[in-house]
Amino acid sequence: MSFSRITGTGGYLPEGLLTNADLEKMIDTTDEWIFDRTGIRVRHIAAPGETTSDLALHASRQALDAAGLRAADLDMILVATTTPDQIFPSTACLLQAKLGVGGCPAFDLQAVCSGFVFALATADQFIRGGQCRHVLVVGAETLSRITDYTDRGNCILWGDGAGAVILSRSDEPGVISTHLHADGAHRALLEVPGGVSRNDVADTKIRMEGRAVFRVAVNTLDQIVDETLAHNGISKSELDWLVPHQANIRIIQATAKKLAMSMDHVVVTMDTHGNTSAASIPLALDVAVRDGRIKPGELILTEAFGGGFTWGAALIRM
Ligand SMILES: CC(C)(COP(=O)(O)OP(=O)(O)OC[C@H]1O[C@@H](n2cnc3c(N)ncnc32)[C@H](O)[C@@H]1OP(=O)(O)O)[C@@H](O)C(=O)NCCC(=O)NCCS
Known part of the structure; x- marks a missing residue:
């Protein structure tokens, strides 16, 4: 019986910051209101031209390092995102090219904020089914691109970033x-x-x-x-x-x-x-x-x- 186990994690937040104080200058709000209602102090915002696959690349490299693997060791690349770089190719395929590998399946999965759990479950099934040994599972977003910064009940929430895990075959669960x-x-x-x-x-x-x-x-x-x-x-x-x-x-x-x-x-x-x-x-x-x-x-x-x-x-x- 084989299971999947998390063998490496990675994360990346772009350098640009959007603080509650910045939002106070853009909309009718206060730091106190935002923090009380949401728990948020600051968001990271991707630079112009910096895409979801760029953020995913940083997080993926960290996760691969943590797992002691190279990109060539991957049997599958899964990206959960609502904010793909473009309509197609998938962000997973773009990430695959940036990682400098080819051949293994790479595809996106869209379940909005639940996307990472859906992608993790999918990767787990491929590993349990014996088809994959190592799967890169990424959640990556540039939500700032789809945020209406005039809507004060909404724009206070969203930020950009990427996180990744390597899921690897294991004799014991894991997932x-x-x-x-x-x-x-x-x-x-x-x-x-x-x-x-x-x-x-x-x-x-x-x-x-x-x-x-x-x-x-x-x-x-x-x-x-x-x-x-x-x-x-x-x-x-x-x-x-x-x-x-x-x-x-x-x-x-x-x-x-x-x-x-x-x-x-x-x-x-x-x-x-x-x-x-x-x-x-x-x-x-x-x-x-x-x-x-x-x-x-x-x-x-x-x-x-x-x-x-x-x-x-x-x-x-x-
Ligand atoms: C968005 C959210 C923080 C708003 O908080 P809320 O307590 O529900 O606030 P409401 O929308 O009911 O608005 C309450 C009052 O605050 C005002 N308000 C809304 N946004 C404001 C802001 N940024 N600053 C100050 N006041 C604000 C409203 O206009 C309203 O004023 P009124 O009573 O005079 O009409 C909250 O509803 C929330 O977090 N919902 C879940 C959203 C979420 O997690 N979505 C993602 C799921 S994955």
Whole structure:
């Protein structure tokens, strides 16, 4: 029986910064309001010309180094993103070229803020099925490109960044279980309306009913946490860490409360980069692995909720 295990992590945030003080000059808001409601202090913004695959490249190289692998060792490259460099080729193919390798399958996966969990689950299946030994799983976004900086209830959230993991075949799990869901009925609550097939490439900014999304997110994450624990027959107290999607500190606190977990065991990085959608879980994971908080053998729960709606969780032994 083979399983998948995380053997390396990486993260990258572009140099440009957008602080709450900067936003105070752009919209009618205050640092205090933003921090109280979201937990965010600053976002990173990709430079003009810096694309999602550029950010992904930095994070991928770090993850490969951490795993002690070369790009040529990869059997698959998966990029979760909502903000691809271009319509095609996929960002994964562009990343593959930047990594200087060819031949292995490379493709993008679109599940908005749940994208990383969906990509991790996909990679896990290819490894368990025996088709891959090492898979690069990336979440990368340049959300600043689709943010309406006149919409104060929305633009305060989003930032750019990339996170990556290497998932490798292992005799023991690793990824213990993954749980994925979607419900396409609520498009109007969170969407970017524009698209090529609708012949509308002008309307490419995020629209959100923040309060409604908040409510659905908290309830849905409650359910996915229950589902994951029940499926594995484990109790809350067995978890060492919660590594949540970094959407809003109040959503994260609600999940921590549900799990009866102290915030000391919740990895929170959103204050430093905002909501980076598919990049946020691997970014948070990378920070906590590198600073020594998350140690080999510990049990972590990751969960995410995003546009679609999509939601998912993964239980992982590090
Ligand atoms: C976006 C969010 C922070 C807004 O907070 P909220 O408490 O729901 O705020 P509301 O939209 O209800 O607005 C409350 C008031 O604050 C005002 N407001 C909105 N944005 C503001 C800002 N940036 N600064 C100051 N005031 C603001 C509103 O105009 C409203 O004023 P009113 O009461 O006079 O009408 C919050 O809804 C949220 O985080 N939702 C989840 C979004 C999310 O995580 N999406 C991604 C999922 S992956």
